[in-house]
Amino acid sequence: MLLIKGGMVVDPSRRINGRYDLVISDCRVKALAPGIEPEGMEVIDAAGKIVIPGLFDMHTHLREPGQEYKETVLTGSRAAAAGGYTSITALPNTNPSLDNKDVVRYVREKAELAGLVRVWPVGAVTKGSLGRELADIGGMKEAGVVAVTDDGRGVAATDLLREALIQCRQLNIPLLQHCEDEAISGAGQLHEGSVSLRLGQSGIPAAAETRMLKRDLQIAQETGARLHIMHVSTARAVEMIRRAKAEGVNVTAEVTPHHLLLTDELVAALFAMAKMKPPLRTAADVEALREGLSDGTIDAVATDHAPHSESEKSGDFTAAPFGIVGLETAFAVLYTHLVKSRMLPLDLLVEKMSCSPAAILGLPYGTLSPGSAADLVILDLETKRVINRHQFYSKGKNTPFHDWEVYGTPVLTMVAGKVVMRDGIVSGHANEGSNNEN
Ligand SMILES: [Zn+2]
Missing domain, CATH: 3.20.20.140 (Metal-dependent hydrolases)
Structure with missing residues (x-):
């Protein structure tokens, strides 16, 4: 079991916008409530961050x-x-x-x-x-x-x-x-x-x-x-x-x-x-x-x-x-x-x-409702970053947004309860950046 603790949860599917903790178990959201105690669970600290579907x-x-x-x-x-x-x-x-x-x-x-x-x-x-x-x-x-x-x-x-x-x-x-x-x-x-x-x-x-x-x-x-x-x-x-x-x-x-x-x-x-x-x-x-x-x-x-x-x-x-x-x-x-x-x-x-x-598309995602798949992202709305197309994971670097100063960077992506990206690093794979074989 995993506890995502201290984040501001924004889930329009349930009109939720406030400080909640999430328990993740068996690929699903098990509980969503304020002030859940860790009690032996692995904890992901989301303090100061936003958690959304x-x-x-x-x-x-x-x-x-x-x-x-x-x-x-x-x-x-x-x-x-x-x-x-x-x-x-x-x-x-x-x-x-x-x-x-x-x-x-x-x-x-x-x-x-x-x-x-x-x-x-x-x-x-x-x-x-x-x-x-x-x-x-x-x-x-x-x-x-x-x-x-x-x-x-x-x-x-x-x-x-x-x-x-x-x-x-x-x-x-x-x-x-x-x-x-x-x-x-x-x-x-x-x-x-x-x-x-x-x-x-x-x-x-x-x-x-x-x-x-x-x-x-x-x-x-x-x-x-x-x-x-x-x-x-x-x-x-x-x-x-x-x-x-x-x-x-x-x-x-x-x-x-x-x-x-x-x-x-x-x-x-x-x-x-x-x-x-x-x-x-x-x-x-x-x-x-x-x-x-x-x-x-x-x-x-x-x-x-x-x-x-x-x-x-x-x-x-x-x-x-x-x-x-x-x-x-x-x-x-x-x-x-x-x-x-x-x-x-x-x-x-x-x-x-x-x-x-x-x-x-008639698919049961886009929600953090207990019982739904644990597909979510944690966002940092406070830290400024500059978009650099040469650092994209995509092979395509074709963007008009290169060099834009932005807020709202995803810091953790979770699919079915599994972390697939943390602090910009996609799991299992180094960023190839501009070194791909284009
Ligand atoms: Zn088209």
Whole structure:
């Protein structure tokens, strides 16, 4: 038995925010109460720290199989443990695609070998995510997927989307949609606006997101299926989701840390390090996303952790792939800039990063309720640190947050009662830092 003593426990699933001790036994939370005496238990001192349910990332690209030079299930799991995540997802845009039972099993085996955090595979909607023919969604559900998505692209064919939503409803899993009308986004490199004009680059207008979203909300309403909108980036999309929820559409939504904190102005300074899809938008969009998060229109924060190699991200801007990493920076950047600056309460951030994603995927995590799995993270909110991308466990060092001064560093990550990260060191593995074989 293990006692986590003296910490401030924040667990929005039970509306708890106060000084509590936790007893951990047999991989589970056994008791949660103030002033528990150690009586022979091993003690983890959490005095001066915050204890929350483990973070849950419902949008993680692990690149295995097929692009192991960018990331593997193991290196992504290490990055997750370092960032305070106890559950992550494995999105299907791998090679081969995670569009059948065999690849689902392969990823699950890799996750078990890594033995750090829970890795939840997400299957493709269509074979190879090519948008032509539905994948075996039922078979993949049996093999363990918790949702389906063609992320990287949206499901463009309306008949396929409708059929997939009907199957998802029967299987009781959500469909995660990347809303992008490629006829509108075309070869766009960043948000269409004054910055794209100044840089002489083709832009991605807000309508690329809202045009597909509008159709998706209609089909979701008609089928009653669970539709989840990934990485919402525009004010208009927030308003459309708000209205759809008011009309009773079964829709949930996520936003990334970068869309909550950064604008397209940053692309002029960082180029490919600030290049992602959907692109960084305007200050007005950032404002609307924050409002949507706080009024419940947006349910979850997800990283869209998208590792790429250094050479891919440091060369020509237009040739560089879209995406940035997020697992090792998400909590700290959001805590520092939204909570410490008093824009959002800490409970709300924990709810959006832990409880809600688990609930959307129908999984019993994101809680410290006695009897639940002992998945938790201890955070230091007081000590300042500087983000150094060269110290990431992830193979991907592609972040716009390098050199940012932040608070809210995870100091201990526990999965099923086992400590997988302590004081920044992931168990069993030295930090490879920049010495990986990229
Ligand atoms: Zn996407």
